[in-house]
Amino acid sequence: MLDTNAFDLRKYLQGNGQSVGVWIALVAMILFGALRYDNFTGAYNISSFLNYNSMFIAISLGMCFVIMTGGIDLSVGSVVAFTSVCVAYLSPYGIQVALPGGILAGMAIGALNAFFVIKMRIPPFIATLATMLGAKGGALVISGRQTISVDWGSNFTKFGMGNVGGLLPWSIIVVMVLAVGLWVVLEKTSIGRTVEAIGGGEDATRMMGLPVDRAKAFVYILSGGCAGLAGVILASGFGAGQPLEGVGWELSAIASVVVGGTLLTGGLGSVPATVAGALLLGLVFNILNFENGRGVISFSAYWQMVVRGMFLFVVILLQSRFSRAAAKQGA
Amino acid sequence: EPPPLAQKDRYKVGFSQMESNNPWRIAETKSFHDTAEACNWDLIATDAAGSAAKQVADVDSMIAQGIDVLFLPPREEKPLIPAVMKAKAAGIPTFLVDRSVDPNVAKAGEDYVAFLGSDFIDQGRRVAEWTIENFKGDKGIIVELEGTTGSSPANDRKKGFDDRILQDDRFEIVASQTGDFARDLGRQVMETLLQAHPDVNIVYAHNDEMAIGAIQALELAGRKPGEDVLVVSIDGTRDALQAIIDGKMGVTVESSPFFGPLACEVMKRYAAGETIEPWVQVKDRIFTQENAADHIDEAY
Amino acid sequence: MNGLDWKRLSRHGGLIALALLLLINILITPNFLQLQTLFVNISQVATIAIVAVGMTLVIATAGIDLSVGAVMAVAGALAPLIFLSDFAQANPSLGLALSIAVPILVALVCGLFNGVLVAYLGVQPIIATLIFFISGRGIAQVLTNGNLQTFSHPGFSYIGTGKILGLPFQGWLVLVIAVVFWWVVNRTMFGRRILAVGGNEKAARLTGTPVRRVKIGVYVISAGLSGIAGLIVVAINSASDAARIGNLMELDAIAAAVVGGTLLMGGKAPIFGAILGAIIIQLVKYTLLANGVADEVALIAKAGIIVLAVYVQQGRKE
């Protein structure tokens, strides 16, 4: 879906059997929505959908890299909240200050994760669980337990609320540029290769003389930075620094990454499929809302949870079928 | 000027609930569903699962579906302002329900039609006033069980109560910790605080669920809620009224979730061209030993 | 020399942390040295400890179980539905038995679902259990229509509030569960096989270990224990709130297991370590709460303590 002229679909499918499922499901869901509901493919729905989900794509991208090294980052949700508060304070200086400021704040927490994981050798699950608690506490401390207003006078909110041609929000454009950049990093640079190698065997990678620690630091800081970007989008698109936001977002991100076919044990991952995974999970909410509007069945909140779980179940079943088929074909 | 509302037989009505993790919210959603039939609504109800950002996205998807009118209990004061603005831009009149948005940015009568609800600060203040009047001892040692840290009802109910009660020298708040609006946590926090502050004789909980949890903690520790410890709170749930009748609890200030009928009435007035007052005040009753038994059947 | 001391120190890291915590509390927390403090802590730690035992077994196979909280909610939602039913009202003792047995049975089925996904479909544990994590609580709320169920049922409440020899019933339950599973891990074939599967799955398979059955087994156990924990929560509160029972339990249980010395890569199952981990986490909570530390500061402190505790544990490795 990116860089189309250089993209050979058949070859991609061969190499990425495990992510075929997500593309099929994505197309099927979009078709389903477009055929069943009025205005589903209208500009308004598309642009607001993309704007909201750009945050999830951003954190999923960072998560994808972390997971490829065999790690995990549970702190992203809290980091989004934390940076949204930081950025709200920066908003009077405009987006040109707030955007880099928010990303840096996120990277700083990412660096803390990296320190715990690399220097203190704390398992990523625990290290980032701790930062998840800490960042949430930090967000509440610096915000004084309040949501923090952004400056509506500066150009800050234009970023999160503006769009191009009524269809493409600025946020999604920035996130897509990030995605393409990360795709290039993963496929074409040595740090990207090292990231994937680590997931395939950390000791072996180290003994091959690859800069394991540097690559791990890179992924955690990257993930923090992606969460920081999501924090900027949150503050500027939703008008406030929100210390309580982001609860459970890490699980959405993990689900997107896995639905996109990345192995949780590390070593194999795909940037485009991760984007597709995030869009797919976002679509479930969107479609549920439209379905409620049809008035045939109204999904109460708890039925929505059940439906989402079942949906995840189906996608994973699909995915395991395809990855098996691909394994057979490859053998 | 908020967008006008045409007179129609049936309206496509959006109700964007913020979360459904407590009985109060569930009762509120139910009230809207129950009203839909009587009021000729095609109701679209969404649930944001506690996320302000998702609530904005939910409102967006309802705007995309072309609703006529929006009822919105905003999860947070500031983050929901974009939702209000977008609805306005799409020509959809919005009524805020039970919580409001930041009045410095979005104003009733301009950006949205009106706010229907009560005042959390006032609820806290009324609990404090009742306590000042009815506390018999010389020295009131208070433990406060807060709602979800950082949420606006928790912040406001704390402010309203604290400001008022501390004007009276008899009272002192020795501990104030979050019980996350939940019964189980309210109990656990109370158990712990009771150990650290055995001389406590007043418990103020930000909602009834935590108050019930606190009563359980007191009983497990061999205390007598209602006799040696006065429990006061907000909401007016059935369990709380029962506790008042049983003499275990002093007071609960009502915070009714049944907004459906009010919403219907206000919307009809607006469609008829009436100017709606910016704040449609809900008259929160106060339940004590005197009237609890009369109202327990209407409680949820 | 230096290395040896460090090793010895870190082996007892958990106990040292516990001793430190106790000391701090004795010094600063008012009324800490009271029997009631012990009771309060036992009753609050019981559910975490029980769930942490199951979690430890799952982690020992290199898995993880995010669904524990949701399973607690399902079991907790079911119990009052059963004993408040007309049938149970008519047959009180049978009703009581059913209201304990059926929820646990349903929990076991949830565990079976997780286990089958992991063992037969090869779904990664975090994702397999994420499915229930997301939908389980929804199912519990569907069962109860989202309503809070309150009740007064002394027989059932005994699970949460009863005492034996002056100590809370849950405390004894934790002890029994811990001893049983310590035995299972250290003395039975199943336990040895759990460790083998987590330590080297291929080697386990080659030596005739029924890898799939072992995996299913640990998820079923974890879910069963979660079910018990769910019943306890409901029993103490005399109320069942499907939206809240076991909320965030998975994080507490995982933290307890890891602080107790479980390796996330699998192959280790220190049952009493997990109990110790749960106690440490509980004591930290208690200390912060009793001393009036604000919630947000408490979060930061908790984060720091988890990092430190695990750091000391990990110091063992070369």
Added chain:
Amino acid sequence: MQPLLRMQGINKSFAGVVALSSAGLEIAAGEVHALIGQNGAGKSTLIKILTGVYRKDSGDIEFEGAPLNAQSPREAQDNGIATIYQELSLVPLRSVTENVIMGYEPRTRFGFIDWKAAHDRTREILSGFGIDIDVTRPLGSYSTAIQQLTAIARAVSLNARLVIMDEPTSSLDDREVETLFGVVRGLKARGVSVIYVSHFLDELFHICDRATIMRDGQTVAVREIASTTKLGLIADMLGRDPEEIAAAGMTDLGGGKGEAGELLLDARNLSTRRMLRDVSVSVHKGEIVGLGGLLGSGRTEAARAIFGLDKLSAGTVSTHRTPAGFSDPAEAIRGGVGFLTEDRKAEGIVPEMSVRENMTLALLPALAGKFSLDRAREEEIVKKFVDALGIKLASIEQPIRELSGGNQQKVLLARWLALEPDLLILDEPTRGVDVGAKFEIQSIIREYVEKGVGVLLISSEFEELVEGADRIVVLQDGVSVTELRNPGITEEKLIGAIAQSHEGAAA
């Protein structure tokens, strides 16, 4: 002349266990230097200290006249030391190309990896080893031998001044070993020094100039290869008298003597989806049947299929007790079959578990009582085998990962022997095992064969097969093509059979 590398007084202990005490090593420029010693002597540890995998406790290292204190393999590489570690350190999920050039990728003008150039370069490097494969496929999809050669190719391509090879030939066949020797000689000709660790002493006489011998963490001798003998080296390694050893002989499997008894295993026309096309083999009581063939000919696959690990797509397996074959290893074990895997690290040991627990893993059902395992019997059995096999350890409660390779192998062998099996499938049972232990393992196998156990033996060492097996079934590309029968098999005949069948297949 100043040596290229001088290590002196190196000490290292792991959690109190001494692995090296005052060990040293001196390598001259342009020499091929053998580093030998029994399992656990400390060879790999010494190498890992040199290359920054482990930190030394004390000691000095000088490389090219300057002190060297590498903190990571990368640093060692940057200083001109390339290493092939004993445990294959590669990333099987990634492509062959990545495994060869990772860290040294050719770049385009924009600093991105130039994949086309990378693949080309990889093909070029590998063709120097006579390997022609699809380099874009995951490395893990190729055989252990290819992987081993890939690791070597990577190290050699780094343009180092010192190349360290820790048991590079343990999974190579003769042809590939020859290729490797060619590469080593090429390095030497370019003035590159090589440290060569191997348990195949014959190899040393082909390519090495000098040898450093280690025993119990100490360097005990340095010999000129030209002026010593195999026996002399062995004597140094074991710290014993040459004559004493000479009396004992080299391979103790001693095939061709046993009277074949009742039929234990009859496998016919096996094929699997992966590799096998038509393999038939049978084993009788008290008989050693060898599986011969080149690497990747399907020997391991055949063993896996018989053991019920891989599904058969055609063919039948029957044993004297189980006429229908096995659908999983548990069944095979119940049917009295044991399978010693060739990949000790990945499929054999459970690293965190103790020696005791590792040894009894397959035996658990027999130890399981009603409520618990019979601990007393377990310990008794473990102690018995530790004594019988001469396993060197601090305690049976020691984690197995702390044992040296050879001792780990003995524990795994004991795992199967303890089952008292009727049939043992041994895949490379003496790989990476020192001469002393190899001899011991072989005589243990012999002992059990004499008691009536049937053995299916897979070995890349022709000597072991030729001298050990009663019969050798030769495999080629997943088909069993010939069968040779002892007495009368010689290495030449075996090689001939393999070569012939190759030609037959080619024709």
